[in-house]
Amino acid sequence: MAEQKATNVHWHEGDITREHRGELLGHKAATLWFTGLSGSGKSTVAVELEGILSERKVLSYRLDGDNVRLGINRNLGFSAEDRTENIRRVGEIAKLFVDTGVIALSSFVSPYLEDRDVVRKLHEDAGMDFIEVFVDCSLAAAEERDPKGLYKKARAGEIKNFTGIDDPYEAPVNPEIHLHTDQMSLEEEVNIIIKVLEDRGILSAA
């Protein structure tokens, strides 16, 4: 956990709550945290889900490893320490989105159990839904897809600290959702997620 440096700061509770914003939007909020190897299909399922949610007039927003790393986390690299800070910041941003009433779709490799648990705790301590989605795919399948050509570069030693090659991936122990992207269709994957959102009362049944 990052040290709290600033003192003399206190949480401001405004008049408008998360519940007010939920009424305005007509649905509840949550963070869906997609974790898995590069090439496992995290972004693919998040993009598809975003489209389905939009059709249902549900406000969601994708936080994406690449997008965030070009913005707020542009001063972070891929060392273990920087990965931890990357995930911590994204977790805090996702929490702000949930507080706004938005369904946050975070897709990050997020290879370390402890880092993901920090984000889970951030949400659960605030009474927010945190739904871990394990986007599971064998390394062989992910490496064969290699949509960005990154495995090839990692194997050639051109990229260091690459998850699955020379950096570990710690699989979720008990994720809320477990997708096997080398065995399921995209439609099946999205349906599983929608069902969980409905069962939890985040979305009304269609």
Place this chain on the structure above:
Amino acid sequence: MAEQKATNVHWHEGDITREHRGELLGHKAATLWFTGLSGSGKSTVAVELEGILSERKVLSYRLDGDNVRLGINRNLGFSAEDRTENIRRVGEIAKLFVDTGVIALSSFVSPYLEDRDVVRKLHEDAGMDFIEVFVDCSLAAAEERDPKGLYKKARAGEIKNFTGIDDPYEAPVNPEIHLHTDQMSLEEEVNIIIKVLEDRGILSAA
């Protein structure tokens, strides 16, 4: 500008755009950036505005110096370097909110011209509205209010780097909105802001 550390990252453009989300919400998005001395009334006007926007079914979210410093920026203090990084991160978060379709209400002392201009440029380069609101109040009036007792502590030397006491405040040169909170009522202040939002087509006229 923070150095871009991660390479091999590319912006993902999803199917759902800011325009789609604007249609879903029924209004456009923007960042309102409230800047001014501690005690000038930034949070007060932001909270009031948030309430008025909510009555009009407009989704807004307050990003607040204190709130953010307890979350994403908990590892930052008040040195010039940390203030700059604080504002940079908040600027990036505000931009994500605007991309989501939300009106971001950022209230931070944000004492340095250059830091605010970085955030302005971030928005304008992405075709986003950035509305700087100078929450202007004499140091004497802010110090007399001293709602958090911080000026007293700063004068006693218990807080260092306190804006207006032993750290500079660089006033906006040409802000979109200039509020004189020691001469205006809260209602007048909010009306001025609403008028600007309507004139810019961010809100429909009531």
